[in-house]
Amino acid sequence: MKMAAWERCNAKTDEEFVTWYENRNRKMIVFPLLGLLAFAFGILNEIFGWLPNDHMSSVISGVGGGLIGCGAAFSLRWRRVKRNARLIHKMRLSYTDERNQDLGRRALAASAYLTIFACFAAMMVAGWFSDVAFWCFYGMMFFVVIAYVGCYFYYSKKM
Amino acid sequence: MKNRIQELRKQQGLSQSELADALDVTRQTIISLEGGRYNASLKLAGKIARYFGLSIEDIFIFEQEDLA
Numbered sequence: 001m002k003m004a005a006w007e008r009c010n011a012k013t014d015e016e017f018v019t020w021y022e023n024r025n026r027k028m029i030v031f032p033l034l035g036l037l038a039f040a041f042g043i044l045n046e047i048f049g050w051l052p053n054d055h056m057s058s059v060i061s062g063v064g065g066g067l068i069g070c071g072a073a074f075s076l077r078w079r080r081v082k083r084n085a086r087l088i089h090k091m092r093l094s095y096t097d098e099r100n101q102d103l104g105r106r107a108l109a110a111s112a113y114l115t116i117f118a119c120f121a122a123m124m125v126a127g128w129f130s131d132v133a134f135w136c137f138y139g140m141m142f143f144v145v146i147a148y149v150g151c152y153f154y155y156s157k158k159m
Numbered sequence: 160m161k162n163r164i165q166e167l168r169k170q171q172g173l174s175q176s177e178l179a180d181a182l183d184v185t186r187q188t189i190i191s192l193e194g195g196r197y198n199a200s201l202k203l204a205g206k207i208a209r210y211f212g213l214s215i216e217d218i219f220i221f222e223q224e225d226l227a
Contacts (some may be wrong), residue, residue, distance in 0.1 A: 012183075044215070093184065093185050094185065096183070097185045097187075097188055098188070098199075098200050098202075098203055099184070099185070099187065099188040099191060099197055100185065100188075102197075135186050151172065
């Protein structure tokens with residue numbers, strides 16, 4: 001069974017799905033841990049003032065708090081689902097159903113296109129006000145394009 | 160592409176939920192398939208054909224523009 005977070009779930013039974021989901025959760029623990037680090041860094045930065053601009057403390061601790069909150073929410077949801085065979089079955093179907101997977105792929109592809117256009121628009125506007133913001137959006141736009149080319153060649157070798 | 164899923168399902172007296180459970184897909188997938196808004200993958204088409212005891216060509220009707 002494929003285990004990468006972005007790979008499709010191919011679990012054929014509810015038991016396989018429980019194993020797949022719990023293995024994936026073990027890998028996902030890295031996000032709440034990063035959140036904890038970010039939150040701690042944000043708080044310490046507030047005290048010691050390592051970063052020159054004040055608002056970054058709130059941003060970093062906010063991102064950290066968000067990651068911790070998401071991790072806790074997913075964990076609580078899974079605890080509830082795991083106790084109920086019907087909910088496990090329903091959740092497996094939502095992950096393995098081919099129409100759902102197709103919808104996810106199409107939504108991701110469309111949002112990537114929109115991101116490129118949004119980065120281009122933001123780059124053009126930001127260029128009037130800030131060089132840093134201009135180059136950030138410029139870099140983002142080219143990163144998406146280069147990632148697309150890289151992924152295209154990767155998958156063309158796989159199929 | 161047209162299909163006979165709704166007709167075959169009704170012939171067997173099945174609800175959409177029962178067919179969805181038998182094929183291991185969501186009820187929404189059955190609704191979309193019957194409405195012609197979604198085309199099944201080869202794998203799902205094979206599962207549907209096997210479930211009804213027919214061939215894929217008996218269930219999914221390929222029109223000229225589908226094969227062009």
